[in-house]
Amino acid sequence: MSAPSPASAQGQAAKASPIHVSAVTKVFKTRTGDEVLALADTTFKIASGEFVSIVGPSGCGKSTVMRIIAGLMEASKGAVLLGSKVVTTPSPEIGIAFQKAVLLPWLPVARNIALPAELEGRMAKAEIDARVDRLLEMVRLKGAGGRYPGELSGGMQQRVSIARALMTEPSVLLMDEPFGALDALTREHMHDELLAIWAANRPTVVFITHDIAEAVYLSDRVLVMASRPGRVIADVPIDLPRPRTPDIRGEARFAKLGAEIRALIPH
Ligand SMILES: Nc1ncnc2c1ncn2[C@@H]1O[C@H](COP(=O)(O)OP(=O)(O)OP(=O)(O)O)[C@@H](O)[C@H]1O
Ligand SMILES: [Mg+2]
Numbered sequence: 001m002s003a004p005s006p007a008s009a010q011g012q013a014a015k016a017s018p019i020h021v022s023a024v025t026k027v028f029k030t031r032t033g034d035e036v037l038a039l040a041d042t043t044f045k046i047a048s049g050e051f052v053s054i055v056g057p058s059g060c061g062k063s064t065v066m067r068i069i070a071g072l073m074e075a076s077k078g079a080v081l082l083g084s085k086v087v088t089t090p091s092p093e094i095g096i097a098f099q100k101a102v103l104l105p106w107l108p109v110a111r112n113i114a115l116p117a118e119l120e121g122r123m124a125k126a127e128i129d130a131r132v133d134r135l136l137e138m139v140r141l142k143g144a145g146g147r148y149p150g151e152l153s154g155g156m157q158q159r160v161s162i163a164r165a166l167m168t169e170p171s172v173l174l175m176d177e178p179f180g181a182l183d184a185l186t187r188e189h190m191h192d193e194l195l196a197i198w199a200a201n202r203p204t205v206v207f208i209t210h211d212i213a214e215a216v217y218l219s220d221r222v223l224v225m226a227s228r229p230g231r232v233i234a235d236v237p238i239d240l241p242r243p244r245t246p247d248i249r250g251e252a253r254f255a256k257l258g259a260e261i262r263a264l265i266p267h
Contacts, residue, residue: 055223
């Protein structure tokens with residue numbers, strides 16, 4: 001027998017960073033000089049490897065808080081900590097799926113997906129190709145690797161951008177309504193694929209959605225935001241057992257949690 005392997009060899013390598021959004025305020029100046037208080041003194045924590053969804057009415061600051069966590073936008077006040085580090089710039093540790101698929105139109109689908117790994121320079125070409133093939137299959141786009149973004153439907157483009165976010169197996173995954181443009185069945189397939197990836201790699205996940213059932217199915221906790229000013233008004237633990245399987249959608253506890261969250265969302 002070989003010697004006991006170190007933790008890293010057993011798939012328990014460096015733990016995913018926790019996220020601490022600490023008293024973040026974001027003020028936007030509009031072109032007319034008015035100020036929009038998109039986030040006011042917003043504080044929440046997400047533990048290492050936790051799956052947290054954010055729900056709330058349109059315009060309550062969900063995408064804004066995600067961009068600040070991603071290091072793509074500066075807070076007007078307050079800070080975001082990733083582990084013990086204050087976020088100031090985008091980090092390779094973070095994978096992002098944006099609300100609108102942002103793909104490079106001059107690159108075929110496979111190259112769009114491979115891009116983060118090519119930029120990182122850690123994986124060999126053969127490994128990149130094999131991983132792109134697996135991801136294409138996972139997002140049900142097998143055989144579409146040679147097509148260009150402009151030749152795909154909106155839902156297909158969204159799936160390419162999800163595959164790209166997963167390319168480097170990021171330890172922090174930020175997803176802004178990633179399944180918004182998908183049909184119901186593909187969406188349910190993607191829920192189970194995402195949960196399988198999460199169970200295997202245990203990234204810290206922030207998942208923004210308007211779909212309450214989706215938030216309940218996927219998450220450990222659901223944060224509810226309100227607008228004017230944007231802030232977190234409730235934190236609902238989802239005490240459903242894991243692994244989650246589709247039959248859970250029919251259970252009374254699932255419906256009760258959904259109803260509870262719905263009642264908390266201001267409308
Ligand atoms: N670049 C910007 N300049 C000015 N105002 C902005 C800017 N980006 C966002 N806002 C404003 O900040 C507020 C929050 O926007 P944000 O995009 O974060 O909302 P959201 O919760 O993601 O909404 P949705 O559910 O519709 O995606 C809105 O009032 C929006 O108009
Ligand atoms: Mg948004």
